Amino acid sequence: MKTTLIARYACTSMLLFAGLSVFGQAVSESKPPKESRPPETSESLTGFVQTENDGIRYSGNTGFKLYDDDNYNRYMFTNNGVLVNWGKDNLNTFNIGVNGDGDMEFMTGGTSYGTSETKVIFKDNGNVGIGTLDPVWPLHLGSISTISNSTSGAMGIGSADGSHLNFDGNEINAWNGEAAGTLYFNYWSGGDVRIGKSGNGTDLTVYNYTQMGESAPLVKEVLFTGTTDNVSSINFPHNLNADKIVSISAIILGEYGLYIPPNANLSAQYQYSIYANPNNIYITNLGASVQGRAYKVLIKYTK
Known part of the structure; x- marks a missing residue:
């Protein structure tokens, strides 16, 4: 050579x-x-x-x-x-x-x-x-790929075989390999987490149970609406395990724009009661001024 x-x-x-x-x-x-x-x-x-x-x-x-x-x-x-x-x-x-x-x-x-x-x-x-020739931010990813599984999306952080996050234009998902992971916000700092802004509609939607504090129960809520009709008693199915129900709240829109809870300290014409059995919710003893009126019933139940 x-x-x-x-x-x-x-x-x-x-x-x-x-x-x-x-x-x-x-x-x-x-x-x-x-x-x-x-x-x-x-x-x-x-x-x-x-x-x-x-x-x-x-x-x-x-x-x-x-x-x-x-x-x-x-x-x-x-x-x-x-x-x-x-x-x-x-x-x-x-x-x-x-x-x-x-x-x-x-x-x-x-x-x-x-x-x-x-x-x-x-x-x-x-x-x-x-992926973009005109970055607007200090680091700008131009990918429009969306998340459909643990290895998809525009960007990932961590190990694909272990704990990791993946991101797209409007999602953050936490994974443990291909299984669902836990997403923590301010776990160690203890700072506030703010979601949305007042007046912008739904700020937070939770599809599973929520826990308000480490010792609090995991709970969900369901809202029923309708009218009382011109009768003294109505009922409707709740489709829940009655043993898990922890509270039932109700409001009826009465005369003169009054929002009336059950057993209110008012005259008899505004009175009513509410309770549940294993299958149904009952609104009973409806006074004349709360018959044929719109109602809302909110039930909170545990996991």
Whole structure:
């Protein structure tokens, strides 16, 4: 194997590419005067460090190129500061460079230099975009993938085989492998957790049981609405395990805009009672002024 060292410049550097190490040993604090350096032509610098068909080659039109033993371009430093890597069959594997706006781009794919697609961009203002060329935030993920299982979504944090989170445009999910995990907010800090803003509709929806404190029971609530009809007693099914019911609250909208609870301290015409059996809710002893009126019944029950 023949090895030729054509030129050595006054710099300290080391390049490592595909197992090829190229060292430049400092010989002075600055470059030698131009007249003492070899002419900067493709002929004089071809084979700057070369072993047979391997090594670094300089071309005046494109820049430095690194070749491997299959004699095709593997790395190229272009004259405008772009690092290009070609895979086999001249497939462009990646480009790294700075665009005209001063943004650093990482590009992959394509079949020739200039046809790659930018996947990551470091903007001149400090923002980083992944999947977007115009990051609005310091870190901006442009993916629109949604969550459908433990390994889907736009982004994940943690181990896919253990505890992890995945995110999309409006969801955060906690997982333990492929099973459901526990999502904690301010567990150690003890700070407040605020959800939504007043006047924006439903601020929090819980589909399972809630626990208001470590010693409190797990509970759910269900709301029944209707009218009392012009009769003294009505009933309707609650479809619950009656042994789990812990409270029953009721309001009837009476005359003059009065919201009347059961057994209110009012005259007999506004009186009524409410109770449950294993199957139904009963509203009874309805006075004349609470018959044919709208009602709401809220039942709280445990798990």
